[in-house]
Amino acid sequence: MTAPEPLRAEPASEGLMSGAEAEDLGERLLERTAQLVEVASVSHQEAELADLVEAEVRGMADLGVERIGDSVVARSADRGGARLVLAGHLDTVPPAVEGLGIERLPDAVAGLGAVDMKGGLAVLLELACRAAHARVGLTFVFYACEEVAREENALGRLAQERPDLLEGDAAVLAEPTGGVVEAGCQGTARIRVTLGGRRAHTARPWTGVNAVHRMAPLLARISGYPGRRVRLDGCEYREQLQAVAVQGGAAANVVPDLAQLVLNHRFAPDRSPEEALAALEAWVEEDLQTALGDQLEVLDVAPAAPPHLASPWLAALVAATGQAPRAKLGWTDVATFAGMGVPAANFGPGDPRLAHGPREVVHRDELLHAFWVLGALVGLPTSGPGLDPRGPGEPGPPRS
């Protein structure tokens, strides 16, 4: 792996950028965010937004563009042998309230997906139009179907069908992280526990075994689950176990002989899916009785991703933010990159607590901070021709 060079060890800032330049850039970022929010892109309906992004990147210097389904990959020429992948999903969750539009505020944009993650996409597009000035090769990945089942995730499909497009020394997912690095991600597994029993008349329950009642001790143990806290590269991961669905019963006058429970387990990146499932099974099995037909079934599992903060790229990313990194407790596509051997982290504009909420708002300062941090990481000048998307000697209005 080639270490990125030169890198700033100190927090990125506006540096040499004049107040007017920063003002201009902030305005462009807000405008781009608004333009992206205006095009609805609920999962599976990303075509129009993909068209817009494709048209934008095709008009930018130094980028080779491929459209695959509703995903767009734009790559700049190799530079110094190092390559950074910057990725973001095009889709949003469905709106909380139908017909809620976009609000353009003086210093912010509000609307569905503003935080998760059209603000991040706006930052990526502003970086993309300056790719020719970066000191490293850049790959921009705008992909579909992140907010739905993992099998439908277009990045996962690219990783299988076109891994060449995702190659790089490191990757950054511009998910909303409040401007700090959220390192790695926890794995997630769903398992179904089936408890058996013996049917009987409810008037004479002692002649049977109530499968629903048998859930009680198991549920009590689950609600007190002693999740491990695992510290990796200075970030604390917190394992969780939650019952997320329950089913059981036969008839109103029958002692039930079947009860089922679906559990969601979030596990730290020091365990492989196999290790996490083995540990969970051992823990649950204390309450299971094979004689009654109890069983445990894995419904799905997605691997965790280690923080990889020793990677020179991700260490430089953390340094550029000027803030301590924290663990990503949810699952994200950093695991997809980690599965390909590419160290990856989550970093982007916007308050993650607003994601998927009724009103997503992203602010100018958040967009600028994310731009400066990523710009510093890829070696963009903070002022002058590298900052100006028109490039040297190319007068006229910005082409985007």
Ligand SMILES: [Zn+2]
């Ligand atoms: Zn997201």
